[in-house]
Amino acid sequence: MRTQVGIVGAGPAGLLLAHLLDRAGVDCVVLESRSREYCEERQRAGLLEQGTVDLLNDLGVGARLAREGLVHHGLALRFEGVSHRIPLSELTGGKSVVIYGQTEVVKDLIAARLAAGRDFRFEAEAVALEGLDTATPAIRFREHGREQTLTCDFVAGCDGFHGICRPAIPEAKLTIYDRDYPFGWIGILSDSPPVSDELIYVNHDRGFALFTMRTPHVSRLYLQCEADEDIANWPDERIWDELRRRLGDAPELPQGAVTQKNVTPMRSFVAAPMRHGALFLAGDAAHIVPPTGVKGLNLAAADVRVLARALIAFYAERSPRLLDRYSDVCLKRVWKAQRFSWWMTSMLHRFDNHTPFERRMQLAELDYITGSRAGMTTLAENYVGLPFEDL
Numbered sequence: 001m002r003t004q005v006g007i008v009g010a011g012p013a014g015l016l017l018a019h020l021l022d023r024a025g026v027d028c029v030v031l032e033s034r035s036r037e038y039c040e041e042r043q044r045a046g047l048l049e050q051g052t053v054d055l056l057n058d059l060g061v062g063a064r065l066a067r068e069g070l071v072h073h074g075l076a077l078r079f080e081g082v083s084h085r086i087p088l089s090e091l092t093g094g095k096s097v098v099i100y101g102q103t104e105v106v107k108d109l110i111a112a113r114l115a116a117g118r119d120f121r122f123e124a125e126a127v128a129l130e131g132l133d134t135a136t137p138a139i140r141f142r143e144h145g146r147e148q149t150l151t152c153d154f155v156a157g158c159d160g161f162h163g164i165c166r167p168a169i170p171e172a173k174l175t176i177y178d179r180d181y182p183f184g185w186i187g188i189l190s191d192s193p194p195v196s197d198e199l200i201y202v203n204h205d206r207g208f209a210l211f212t213m214r215t216p217h218v219s220r221l222y223l224q225c226e227a228d229e230d231i232a233n234w235p236d237e238r239i240w241d242e243l244r245r246r247l248g249d250a251p252e253l254p255q256g257a258v259t260q261k262n263v264t265p266m267r268s269f270v271a272a273p274m275r276h277g278a279l280f281l282a283g284d285a286a287h288i289v290p291p292t293g294v295k296g297l298n299l300a301a302a303d304v305r306v307l308a309r310a311l312i313a314f315y316a317e318r319s320p321r322l323l324d325r326y327s328d329v330c331l332k333r334v335w336k337a338q339r340f341s342w343w344m345t346s347m348l349h350r351f352d353n354h355t356p357f358e359r360r361m362q363l364a365e366l367d368y369i370t371g372s373r374a375g376m377t378t379l380a381e382n383y384v385g386l387p388f389e390d391l
């Protein structure tokens with residue numbers, strides 16, 4: 001088998017890249033280790049920046065998003081029992097964000113690519129990368145119990161944090177920057193309407209909580225928990241009780257059947273550079289952000305936007321000029337998103353090792369950010385997404 005670009009992984013990064021390349025007539029094959037159903041049901045991110053929405057529209061896969069996505073013009077930060085609204089659109093020249101589950105983005109992208117009859121293999125697991133320093137790299141993969149080889153010009157490593165692409169880079173060629181946080185998040189999906197039309201981020205003495213949604217009838221709710229929390233310790237009633245306590249005496253929290261429950265670790269991670277020879281890493285394969293800043297999925301989309309442009313230019317001009325800039329251009333955005341995600345995480349969570357002084361600093365920062373137009377603007381412009389770097 002041969003193609004121009006071999007894409008490992010059908011998460012948002014791999015799927016968006018495949019669509020961008022298809023549209024420009026660059027041949028690619030997507031290999032995904034999991035089943036289609038698994039990819040479409042995996043609960044993850046829910047909030048899209050304007051730039052990600054624009055990209056989906058540009059690719060012609062934005063029709064359902066336009067119908068069903070919930071456009072948000074503001075959010076609330078709540079601390080010491082009081083909510084403070086940040087008017088995102090007013091502070092950013094009219095930009096907004098959209099609630100539309102990653103599951104829905106993935107469903108739309110898979111359906112459109114299958115409808116176009118493109119080569120797309122589920123349950124095809126990449127097991128090794130070969131010849132990354134040569135002009136003919138190859139992906140060895142296992143499909144239906146049989147090992148096969150896909151030869152290509154370039155490999156796009158879009159296989160997430162636990163994939164095989166990043167580990168295929170010699171250790172000495174990669175610098176890892178990381179930070180683990182001493183807590184995680186319990187996330188639930190509930191068949192109940194959201195408590196508010198806008199998201200509420202809560203800093204509470206008992207820990208962080210986030211009240212978000214998927215639809216006007218389905219809530220997505222998060223609670224700060226121990227890093228190694230056993231979900232078995234959290235029966236539904238305990239979760240609802242804790243959510244109510246952290247929300248305080250705001251409007252009463254609607255309660256419904258819990259249809260999903262999981263624990264997410266919190267981590268900041270960057271592997272640099274994002275390229276080794278013919279291999280280009282994109283999305284979670286190269287970097288992880290704690291979810292407090294909603295940057296994970298949006299960064300994956302920003303990476304492949306740059307990668308697609310560079311690959312398309314390579315085939316049009318036969319010049320590696322833009323490919324050579326891929327990692328530097330992406331990392332500029334990645335580091336700014338890391339900073340914002342780390343800052344939001346630090347400002348909003350409970351840290352058991354905080355001294356009373358550090359706790360007062362956290363509250364003073366929240367008070368400043370919500371009380372000053374400059375403070376609110378710095379949060380808002382990062383939250384809706386900074387402008388794209390030019391390649």
Ligand code: FAD
Binds near residue numbers: 010125158
């Ligand atoms: P992924 O979505 O991880 O896709 C990688 C794909 O590669 C997967 O489909 C995987 O099956 C496939 N793959 C892996 N190995 C192989 C192989 N060897 N061969 C073939 N295929 C392979 N972000 C937010 O902004 N907000 C959130 O609330 C949020 N919650 C999250 C909860 C969890 C549990 C996780 C893990 C992430 C969460 N994120 C969140 C982050 C966000 O979902 C990711 O940043 C986003 O999915 C990145 O997309 P990706 O395409 O880079 O990687």
Ligand code: DHB
Binds near residue numbers: 199210291
């Ligand atoms: C969602 C998740 C987040 O981490 C966040 O900051 C905002 C929204 C969500 O799942 O809807």
